[in-house]
Amino acid sequence: MEFWVNRDCFYKAISDVSRAVSAKTSIPILTGIQIIATEEKLTLVGSNSDIFIESNIPMTINNEKILDIFEPGSVIISAKYLIEIVKKLPNDVHVKMNGRQLVTIKSDDIITTLNGFQADDYPKLPRIDEDASVRLSNTELKELINQTTFAVSKNENKPVLTGVYLSFQEKQLTLAATNSHRLAIRKLFIEAYLDGACIVPGTSLNELSKLMQDESGHIHIYITESYITFKSVNMTLYSRLIEGNYPNVLGLLPKDAKTVITIKTSQLLKGIDRASLFAYEGKNNRINIEIEDGSKMRISSNSSEVGKIEELQNIKEINGQRDLNIAFDGRFLMDALKAIKEEEIQLSFGGSMRPVLIEPIGNPNYLHLISPVRTY
Amino acid sequence: MEFWVNRDCFYKAISDVSRAVSAKTSIPILTGIQIIATEEKLTLVGSNSDIFIESNIPMTINNEKILDIFEPGSVIISAKYLIEIVKKLPNDVHVKMNGRQLVTIKSDDIITTLNGFQADDYPKLPRIDEDASVRLSNTELKELINQTTFAVSKNENKPVLTGVYLSFQEKQLTLAATNSHRLAIRKLFIEAYLDGACIVPGTSLNELSKLMQDESGHIHIYITESYITFKSVNMTLYSRLIEGNYPNVLGLLPKDAKTVITIKTSQLLKGIDRASLFAYEGKNNRINIEIEDGSKMRISSNSSEVGKIEELQNIKEINGQRDLNIAFDGRFLMDALKAIKEEEIQLSFGGSMRPVLIEPIGNPNYLHLISPVRTY
Numbered sequence: 143m144e145f146w147v148n149r150d151c152f153y154k155a156i157s158d159v160s161r162a163v164s165a166k167t168s169i170p171i172l173t174g175i176q177i178i179a180t181e182e183k184l185t186l187v188g189s190n191s192d193i194f195i196e197s198n199i200p201m202t203i204n205n206e207k208i209l210d211i212f213e214p215g216s217v218i219i220s221a222k223y224l225i226e227i228v229k230k231l232p233n234d235v236h237v238k239m240n241g242r243q244l245v246t247i248k249s250d251d252i253i254t255t256l257n258g259f260q261a262d263d264y265p266k267l268p269r270i271d272e273d274a275s276v277r278l279s280n281t282e283l284k285e286l287i288n289q290t291t292f293a294v295s296k297n298e299n300k301p302v303l304t305g306v307y308l309s310f311q312e313k314q315l316t317l318a319a320t321n322s323h324r325l326a327i328r329k330l331f332i333e334a335y336l337d338g339a340c341i342v343p344g345t346s347l348n349e350l351s352k353l354m355q356d357e358s359g360h361i362h363i364y365i366t367e368s369y370i371t372f373k374s375v376n377m378t379l380y381s382r383l384i385e386g387n388y389p390n391v392l393g394l395l396p397k398d399a400k401t402v403i404t405i406k407t408s409q410l411l412k413g414i415d416r417a418s419l420f421a422y423e424g425k426n427n428r429i430n431i432e433i434e435d436g437s438k439m440r441i442s443s444n445s446s447e448v449g450k451i452e453e454l455q456n457i458k459e460i461n462g463q464r465d466l467n468i469a470f471d472g473r474f475l476m477d478a479l480k481a482i483k484e485e486e487i488q489l490s491f492g493g494s495m496r497p498v499l500i501e502p503i504g505n506p507n508y509l510h511l512i513s514p515v516r517t518y
Numbered sequence: 519m520e521f522w523v524n525r526d527c528f529y530k531a532i533s534d535v536s537r538a539v540s541a542k543t544s545i546p547i548l549t550g551i552q553i554i555a556t557e558e559k560l561t562l563v564g565s566n567s568d569i570f571i572e573s574n575i576p577m578t579i580n581n582e583k584i585l586d587i588f589e590p591g592s593v594i595i596s597a598k599y600l601i602e603i604v605k606k607l608p609n610d611v612h613v614k615m616n617g618r619q620l621v622t623i624k625s626d627d628i629i630t631t632l633n634g635f636q637a638d639d640y641p642k643l644p645r646i647d648e649d650a651s652v653r654l655s656n657t658e659l660k661e662l663i664n665q666t667t668f669a670v671s672k673n674e675n676k677p678v679l680t681g682v683y684l685s686f687q688e689k690q691l692t693l694a695a696t697n698s699h700r701l702a703i704r705k706l707f708i709e710a711y712l713d714g715a716c717i718v719p720g721t722s723l724n725e726l727s728k729l730m731q732d733e734s735g736h737i738h739i740y741i742t743e744s745y746i747t748f749k750s751v752n753m754t755l756y757s758r759l760i761e762g763n764y765p766n767v768l769g770l771l772p773k774d775a776k777t778v779i780t781i782k783t784s785q786l787l788k789g790i791d792r793a794s795l796f797a798y799e800g801k802n803n804r805i806n807i808e809i810e811d812g813s814k815m816r817i818s819s820n821s822s823e824v825g826k827i828e829e830l831q832n833i834k835e836i837n838g839q840r841d842l843n844i845a846f847d848g849r850f851l852m853d854a855l856k857a858i859k860e861e862e863i864q865l866s867f868g869g870s871m872r873p874v875l876i877e878p879i880g881n882p883n884y885l886h887l888i889s890p891v892r893t894y
């Protein structure tokens with residue numbers, strides 16, 4: 143194996159695939175990045191065996207030559223060292239492997255030699271079923287992920303809740319995430335005739351969202367029995383699916399409300415953020431919400447040792463019963479409010495022991511449901 | 519105590535004095551900030567009993583009213599909560615204390631109440647001897663600190679080496695810092711007739727440097743038996759001195775050299791940085807330096823398990839013996855090179871077992887001495 147490659151393209155690809163590589167692994171070969179040089183392109187793969195990230199470097203970008211393959215081949219090199227070396231190289235990189243997995247990386251007068259691993263031992267990439275696919279814009283997919291994934295459970299005792307539920311039905315894609323105290327649901331109309339559902343680890347979707355940070359364009363989604371694949375022009379992420387049955391979260395949504403309030407999203411977020419100051423002292427980050435004089439919302443928290451904070455906020459509109467006294471985990475409220483882009487939200491309360499439904503005004507495709515914490 | 523204050527000025531002062539407050543302290547009152555309101559100004563003090571930082575807020579800045587005192591008084595409030603609250607307040611702040619150290623902080627419709635400590639229990643500020651002072655520009659003082667303090671020892675076994683030695687002699691201020699493997703010395707001509715020396719904790723000087731980040735203007739230095747004080751217009755830092763005798767570091771400087779090399783500072787820094795990649799694997803971060811063909815410098819490091827890196831750098835000028843093979847701790851070389859602003863440096867080697875003297879070309883007031891590490 144021998145090739146020459148543009149330093150910046152090589153570094154970007156190494157950084158991207160390194161995201162899948164775990165520093166703490168009992169399988170030494172998974173600390174490495176697989177490099178495959180063929181006649182047409184250079185492929186890099188990183189994996190922790192649950193996620194695979196593949197990045198391809200073509201021969202040219204915008205008619206500019208960025209890669210030259212002198213001899214095809216493949217090798218595994220330590221991700222940690224490869225990324226550190228290439229980051230500090232001043233210029234284009236020449237990589238050559240001799241017979242015994244000894245890899246020489248040369249740039250100007252700087253020569254580095256690294257011991258590689260045998261490429262045959264690296265895990266194989268999952269297969270893609272090209273027939274069943276959905277096409278989304280990167281922007282849409284990022285928004286779907288960022289508006290739901292934060293709500294998954296961190297607790298491994300119920301594995302299905304650590305994942306996001308993806309369901310394709312009647313031209314509609316639905317993402318749902320819950321930790322059994324809060325629920326986020328986001329829908330999107332899609333142009334694909336595909337039926338089915340799967341549970342994708344929240345960690346995989348977070349990695350995907352970071353990988354797509356600067357990317358525009360489109361992404362294709364493929365689902366097989368045990369893997370979901372997200373494929374853009376030069377980057378592919380494969381994630382293992384979580385097995386099990388996801389709870390029927392749509393059945394949880396309340397049908398009626400006692401008190402319905404319209405309020406400004408950012409104003410409420412700032413108030414909850416301030417009130418969280420003392421909430422963190424106790425359990426559950428308890429924030430109290432009360433209706434005062436039928437037209438104001440009082441947000442407060444207190445810690446008997448340190449002090450208390452309270453503020454009054456204007457309500458834009460209120461319908462139904464005007465007496466309300468309820469407490470929530472402030473973090474759950476803030477996560478939900480941060481994920482909403484719309485200026486105003488509607489809060490539907492069913493009483494002090496029932497969850498609140500949060501819906502952005504003017505967007506019927508997104509909602510949050512948050513359970514109260516007990517006030518005694 | 520009751521006052522009104524501009525939010526931004528109050529937040530800046532709280533942030534500044536909080537630097538001296540340690541979260542981990544067995545003395546509860548030291549987790550607080552002392553607030554003193556007099557007829558003329560508001561004074562905030564934070565301390566960990568080794569350092570005191572004092573910040574003053576005047577009644578006006580540029581003829582704009584930023585403070586109004588309704589009732590003088592003083593109180594101690596938890597630094598952690600005060601900083602978090604004021605950071606999140608939207609507008610000017612009204613602070614009022616009732617009889618029992620209960621402090622109310624009000625901004626718009628937001629009311630916070632905090633339990634304070636009794637102000638009498640707070641440690642007293644050290645006294646300043648106004649007679650003996652030196653005046654420096656903030657820029658100069660920051661440079662002096664940043665060019666020496668990194669070289670102090672982290673090891674508490676020899677307390678004097680955790681401090682920077684400040685000596686005032688014959689219109690010259692000298693700062694020296696060493697961990698017994700490397701030494702940094704910086705001199706400055708000053709306009710003060712002051713004789714004496716003291717050892718200032720490196721941590722105090724680092725705090726001072728951060729405090730002065732955005733400040734221009736001048737600073738006055740006062741020294742008493744057990745404290746050094748740095749005083750600018752609205753900010754004062756008092757630091758306890760380290761007792762003991764500082765080693766005679768000037769006596770360590772070598773008088774002659776076998777090989778003298780002139781080389782570009784940033785080029786050498788980048789080379790050492792790259793070579794450090796494998797140096798971190800072993801002990802002492804060992805970087806090897808050799809003269810090759812009498813005109814090039816070979817910089818290398820290796821790790822038997824992972825690999826090796828080497829590069830050849832051009833030397834601008836070389837005098838004396840042309841055979842050299844020496845090894846250093848790469849971090850010490852990098853720290854020294856980063857602190858040098860001049861484009862070129864002169865390296866004076868006395869042989870492979872003797873320390874190297876590093877001097878910036880064109881600046882006789884700054885030098886580094888770094889001991890080699892053994893190559894076997």
